Amino acid sequence: MNIEQQLRDALRPEEPDAGFATRLQSRIAAQAAVPAAPTINSRRRWLLPTALAATLLLAVGIAQQVGLRNEQRREQQRELYAHEQLMQALAITSSRLDNVHRHLKRDFLEE
Amino acid sequence: MKNRPLILLSLLLLPAISVAQAARIEIPAFDGLDKLAKESVNITLDGDMLQTAGRFVGSTGAANPAVSETLKGLKGIYVRSFEFDQPNVYNKADVDAVRAQLTGPGWSKLLSMHSKADGEDVDIWLRKDAKEGGLVIIASEPKELTIVNIVGQVDLEKLRQLQGKFGIPGNVGAGPRPPSPAPAD
Numbered sequence: 001m002n003i004e005q006q007l008r009d010a011l012r013p014e015e016p017d018a019g020f021a022t023r024l025q026s027r028i029a030a031q032a033a034v035p036a037a038p039t040i041n042s043r044r045r046w047l048l049p050t051a052l053a054a055t056l057l058l059a060v061g062i063a064q065q066v067g068l069r070n071e072q073r074r075e076q077q078r079e080l081y082a083h084e085q086l087m088q089a090l091a092i093t094s095s096r097l098d099n100v101h102r103h104l105k106r107d108f109l110e111e
Numbered sequence: 112m113k114n115r116p117l118i119l120l121s122l123l124l125l126p127a128i129s130v131a132q133a134a135r136i137e138i139p140a141f142d143g144l145d146k147l148a149k150e151s152v153n154i155t156l157d158g159d160m161l162q163t164a165g166r167f168v169g170s171t172g173a174a175n176p177a178v179s180e181t182l183k184g185l186k187g188i189y190v191r192s193f194e195f196d197q198p199n200v201y202n203k204a205d206v207d208a209v210r211a212q213l214t215g216p217g218w219s220k221l222l223s224m225h226s227k228a229d230g231e232d233v234d235i236w237l238r239k240d241a242k243e244g245g246l247v248i249i250a251s252e253p254k255e256l257t258i259v260n261i262v263g264q265v266d267l268e269k270l271r272q273l274q275g276k277f278g279i280p281g282n283v284g285a286g287p288r289p290p291s292p293a294p295a296d
Contacts, residue, residue, distance in 0.1 A: 006143065085190070089154045089190045095274055096259065097270055097271040099233070
């Protein structure tokens with residue numbers, strides 16, 4: 001058998017067997033059903049909005065905490081101020097009453 | 112004619128409102144006097160501020176039950192006090208205007224004291240009202256003026272005994288230190 005004959009035999013078209021078409025179609029259908037694994041590009045597409053959203057949430061949380069602390073500090077300052085005012089008012093009042101009391105006591109003893 | 116019930120209601124409520132306000136006197140503005148004074152005190156502790164101060168007293172523990180006890184039944188504390196370097200700086204007519212308010216019904220003068228030694232005059236008025244009591248002290252000297260108005264049920268002895276206790280300094284006039292500036296709202 002010469003080389004020419006060998007090539008003809010090798011390249012001779014062959015008919016596929018009876019179930020080939022069915023097997024091929026079912027394999028294509030099965031591959032289409034499986035979602036494609038996310039590629040690096042699709043992951044990057046979500047990375048920026050997610051990071052922005054997280055940053056925004058963090059900023060809102062920090063702002064709320066700072067606001068709450070400021071409010072607490074203002075309330076403490078207000079309480080301290082009111083307390084100082086009260087103590088000074090009571091000091092002036094009690095001092096005046098005590099002066100009168102001492103005067104009356106002294107006058108009574110002198111009599 | 113439609114407003115007649117409203118007018119009638121207002122007329123009925125008017126005496127009640129004036130009774131509620133009666134224990135608080137009108138303290139003159141004493142404009143510009145604080146600039147002439149060596150020391151000046153202007154304290155206005157009404158409902159909200161008094162409650163806040165009371166909460167603070169309460170939160171600092173049971174170390175000062177006498178202060179908490181004194182605060183019970185009080186609705187307002189108003190103090191104006193001045194101490195001057197020179198005598199007769201303040202206007203006596205302003206003081207007389209305060210005295211004039213205390214001639215009305217409800218107020219009774221508890222005592223009037225004059226000290227020859229330092230020329231100090233102290234007048235104390237009390238208001239014994241079932242709904243709302245009150246106290247007014249006017250202490251005037253040539254170089255000092257103090258007006259105290261307390262609205263509410265006042266126990267004089269308890270008030271007097273506070274002196275020198277629980278961080279309340281004793282024997283003060285216009286006060287050795289001005290209070291901290293009011294916090295911004």
